Amino acid sequence: MDIQPIFNKKNNQPVIIAGPCSAESEKQIMATAEALAKQNIDLFRAGIWKPRTRPGSFEGVGRVGLPWLKKVKEETGLKVTTEVAKKDHVFEALKHGIDVLWLGARTTVNPFSVQEVADALQGTDIPVMIKNPINPDLKLWIGAIERIYNAGITKVAVIHRGFSHHGDSDFRNIPRWQIPIELKRQFPNLEIICDNSHICGRRDTLAAVAQKAMDLDFDGLMTETHPDPDEAWSDAKQQITPETLKGLLGNLVIREADLQNESFKKTLAHFRSEIDEIDAELLNLLGKRMQIADQIGRYKKDNNISILQSSRWNEILEKQVVKGAEKGLSMGFMSSMLRAIHQESINTQAEVMKD
Ligand code: PEP
Ligand code: MN
Numbered sequence: 001m002d003i004q005p006i007f008n009k010k011n012n013q014p015v016i017i018a019g020p021c022s023a024e025s026e027k028q029i030m031a032t033a034e035a036l037a038k039q040n041i042d043l044f045r046a047g048i049w050k051p052r053t054r055p056g057s058f059e060g061v062g063r064v065g066l067p068w069l070k071k072v073k074e075e076t077g078l079k080v081t082t083e084v085a086k087k088d089h090v091f092e093a094l095k096h097g098i099d100v101l102w103l104g105a106r107t108t109v110n111p112f113s114v115q116e117v118a119d120a121l122q123g124t125d126i127p128v129m130i131k132n133p134i135n136p137d138l139k140l141w142i143g144a145i146e147r148i149y150n151a152g153i154t155k156v157a158v159i160h161r162g163f164s165h166h167g168d169s170d171f172r173n174i175p176r177w178q179i180p181i182e183l184k185r186q187f188p189n190l191e192i193i194c195d196n197s198h199i200c201g202r203r204d205t206l207a208a209v210a211q212k213a214m215d216l217d218f219d220g221l222m223t224e225t226h227p228d229p230d231e232a233w234s235d236a237k238q239q240i241t242p243e244t245l246k247g248l249l250g251n252l253v254i255r256e257a258d259l260q261n262e263s264f265k266k267t268l269a270h271f272r273s274e275i276d277e278i279d280a281e282l283l284n285l286l287g288k289r290m291q292i293a294d295q296i297g298r299y300k301k302d303n304n305i306s307i308l309q310s311s312r313w314n315e316i317l318e319k320q321v322v323k324g325a326e327k328g329l330s331m332g333f334m335s336s337m338l339r340a341i342h343q344e345s346i347n348t349q350a351e352v353m354k355d
Contacts, residue, residue, distance in 0.1 A: 224239045
């Protein structure tokens with residue numbers, strides 16, 4: 001594939017895409033766009049059709065919002081982008097002069113939908129950004145890029161918005177940075193935008209994720225902005241005001257393009273992000289393990305059984321030390337780690353017994 005950049009920024013500055021999760025009213029759209037135009041952002045986003053996980057939430061204003069985006073272009077000079085998931089969305093967006101389209105995570109996941117959009121795009125040359133699928137499947141993401149490219153679209157970029165998960169996480173969608181990094185390795189010309197809003201799902205971590213994306217050499221950011229975030233009709237918890245965005249962008253550290261050093265830093269940042277994700281998973285698992293210890297404690301209490309059963313503890317220790325050795329973990333490390341976990345489990349059960 002001979003993919004061309006959509007943004008082609010030169011001076012090492014990130015591409016900034018901002019705007020509300022959803023278009024709600026002309027007033028809200030214009031207020032956001034006017035504030036963002038002052039910050040020289042590169043592209044104004046607003047969802048017109050909203051794919052929602054469950055029915056009953058706000059599903060977007062629909063085509064009545066498209067003239068508002070046209071007005072943004074006319075009055076602020078900003079280029080505009082919206083999400084398309086069906087052929088009708090593509091036709092309507094093209095009719096209203098939308099500059100760039102994007103495919104959402106729930107569309108990328110479905111080859112039938114991606115192909116429907118690709119077919120509708122035949123004969124146009126509108127740039128398209130493709131979000132990662134909701135599941136961590138790099139091939140599915142690449143498949144969507146290929147379908148759009150094969151329809152004759154040469155200007156393609158991707159948006160990394162993290163991946164769905166089950167269970168606790170600090171992220172709304174876990175970033176799994178190694179997936180976009182591998183995509184970039186396979187397609188070095190592909191611009192990668194980090195959608196920190198949908199990765200974080202909350203405001204207080206947006207800056208850290210944006211910085212991480214910069215450290216990993218992403219090309220830009222997509223951040224949801226709303227004049228009154230708490231009152232937003234969708235994704236209220238993660239949206240920030242244009243003013244807050246200004247502060248966030250002002251604090252970003254953009255590293256110099258000192259090549260040797262830079263590649264060292266990138267590789268290091270890559271390894272560290274993998275370590276951070278593994279640590280987060282370890283913590284979640286340990287938390288879960290302790291919850292079960294708590295349940296066991298209650299069960300033992302109800303049945304009047306003592307906390308410590310030496311035979312069970314010996315069995316765990318012996319078995320896991322052997323398994324650890326198979327994975328290159330020393331006996332000393334395995335036994336002290338297991339002892340610490342076991343002790344915490346005993347403490348948890350002892351608390352329960354006391355109740
Ligand atoms: C959005 O950008 O508002 C959106 C619906 O995102 P995603 O497709 O990443 O869930
Ligand atoms: Mn959103």
